[in-house]
Amino acid sequence: MKSVFRDYIDGIHAMLPLLPGAVPFGMIAGAVAAEAGFGPAAGIGQSVIIYAGTAQLAATQLVAEAAPALVVVLTGLVVNLRFAMYSASLAPHFIGLSFRRRALLAYLMTDQSYALTILRHGADETVTAITKARFYLGGAIAMWVVWLGATATGFMLGSRIPPSWSLDFFVPLSFLALLVPGIRDRATAIAAITGAIVAVAASGLVFNLGLFAGAACGIAAGYIVEARRGKKDDIR
Known part of the structure; x- marks a missing residue:
């Protein structure tokens, strides 16, 4: 049992340095939704349903500009095409897992969770699929919780977040933290x-x-x- 929890904890520990970068990004997504006139259910709920930062921002801006629904959906799909490549890359590592578990892994996929899993277990063929999944879930769930909290905070603060904070500066920094080790x-x-x-x-x-x-x-x-x-x- 301890080894099971150890896998989840290892995933959380690996994700911890990247969580601060998600906070300002999430707050921006929430604030943009508030400025676009979204209600709490839509403004915060999109983080649960869509759960894709860049796609959320793009979709929110298009909705605010009264763009056709098809354009909004297609834009979200185009922005998130990279996740198809991520999925193809990770699929061999999760062979044998149930459909329900793989569906959960897919829902929680982010750039961070993908990169950490590949860097940690990508070249190690001795690690089992379930161990990799636990590591992945530990970090991915931590990111999901932080993202929801950040978008909810950003939504409640709305336009009261001063531009001088330059929160958008932290977004590329979080991706650089993933890039450099690779x-x-x-x-x-x-x-x-x-x-x-x-x-x-x-x-x-x-x-x-x-x-x-x-x-x-x-x-x-x-x-x-x-x-x-x-x-x-x-x-x-």
């Missing part, structure tokens, strides 16, 4: 640099497609470097 060799470093440059250069594209362009170019650059290194090793 840069372990030349391929991942070039992938990160390429992705960042392309994403900034293409930031003006509609539907946040600059992010996808950066991700695609970063992955391609990393793959090319890795492939060339493999060929050199074969020649040797």
Whole structure:
């Protein structure tokens, strides 16, 4: 029994350094919902139903601008396409788990929970699927609780959050905390640099497609470097 709780606790401990970055992000999402005229059920409830920070912000702004429902839904799907890649990457690690448990893992998926699980257990084939799931759930549930609390706080404060706090500055910092530990060799470093440059250069594209362009170019650059290194090793 102790080992079971240990897996959950390890997940929580791994997530702890990333939780502070989610607080200002969540408060922004809640404040934007309040400013858009959402009621408490919609403003706070979207964090339970959608549970996707960037998609929530985009959807809220579109609703406030009276955009068609189809546009709102499609925008949310486009923004969250990266989770399809995350799911495909994690699926082999959770083979054998019940559909109900896998559905819970999917619902709680965030950039943080995905990255921590891959960094912790991605290359370790000796760890069982249930152990990985417990680790994942420990961190993911902690993030979910913090996110709900932050969005509820932001919603209640609404426009009273002064711009001078610059809460949006903490959002990229939380992602940098995930990125840096994952840069372990030349391929991942070039992938990160390429992705960042392309994403900034293409930031003006509609539907946040600059992010996808950066991700695609970063992955391609990393793959090319890795492939060339493999060929050199074969020649040797």
